[in-house]
């Protein structure tokens with residue numbers, strides 16, 4: 469699936485204007501233009517082939533200053549229209565030549581988007597023509613009367629706050645936008661609304677409470693505080709063992725490897741991913757894998773162990789932290805790990821939402837000694853470093 473990202477940065481930000489000397493998407497946030505920060509996770513996501521930014525015609529110089537090094541997957545910016553909808557359509561039209569199968573549309577004013585959120589939207593597009601990042605509503609909603617007293621309380625069951633990125637199958641969302649433009653509809657407040665109007669089914673996936681939209685100068689100040697919060701390093705370690713039983717393949721670091729045996733376990737018995745999950749939970753001081761995913765729960769029977777890692781990654785994000793690196797050591801006489809090392813590193817990096825250069829996968833035998841030496845089982849150790857708000 470060829471995926472493109474379209475970043476909408478053409479707005480004039482009237483609600484922030486007056487207090488900022490540049491449009492908010494170019495305002496500095498902890499020493500970086502907001503747009504630069506927003507673009508980074510899309511540019512570093514290997515699944516995304518093209519990134520295009522829709523800018524205001526008057527902002528070309530600001531854009532060049534914010535994004536000095538173009539090239540690679542970043543396409544030349546295009547000029548937006550009078551409304552957000554017109555700007556998105558201009559971006560979609562420019563992407564058409566690159567024939568993407570899917571497109572993620574994202575507001576430049578959401579600089580806290582990360583690879584984990586992007587990955588969830590991309591994942592959902594495999595089974596749905598549309599998918600958006602969103603969060604269930606936590607606040608109770610009140611409808612005000614004309615006198616600004618409470619008229620009624622609105623049940624919040626099933627209510628979600630839409631965020632971006634919003635992903636769609638490319639041909640479907642382009643056709644929907646073209647039809648909306650042709651019919652003079654310009655009142656949709658997001659692309660999911662255009663999709664709904666066109667009858668495209670749109671799935672909701674979890675965004676993040678951090679994935680806020682910077683609308684006012686005050687939001688920008690709060691975001692700056694969030695970023696300037698001191699971080700402290702946290703190191704966690706994990707260890708796991710599974711027994712070899714007759715079979716024909718093993719799962720290690722999310723990679724299926726043909727082997728003379730399989731590893732016995734309730735889940736897919738991917739010992740290195742279990743050790744890695746424990747390393748992340750350990751660094752958080754948040755229990756262990758057995759506590760969060762009890763083997764007694766039939767739900768985890770045969771489960772892909774990447775689910776456990778991804779749960780730990782969400783726990784890191786929920787604490788406002790980020791993963792710096794992870795290092796895994798496998799202890800076994802067989803199978804040979806070397807030929808699969810790079811695939812394993814890429815798989816783990818994908819689960820953690822970090823570059824493969826931050827993931828180590830190593831292996832050693834135990835010189836024929838002990839249970840690993842006798843081929844009775846495989847052991848795995850992992851460590852992970854996090855940065856958490858102090």
Ligand code: MG
Pocket residue numbers: 708709710733737738739742
């Ligand atoms: Mg285990």
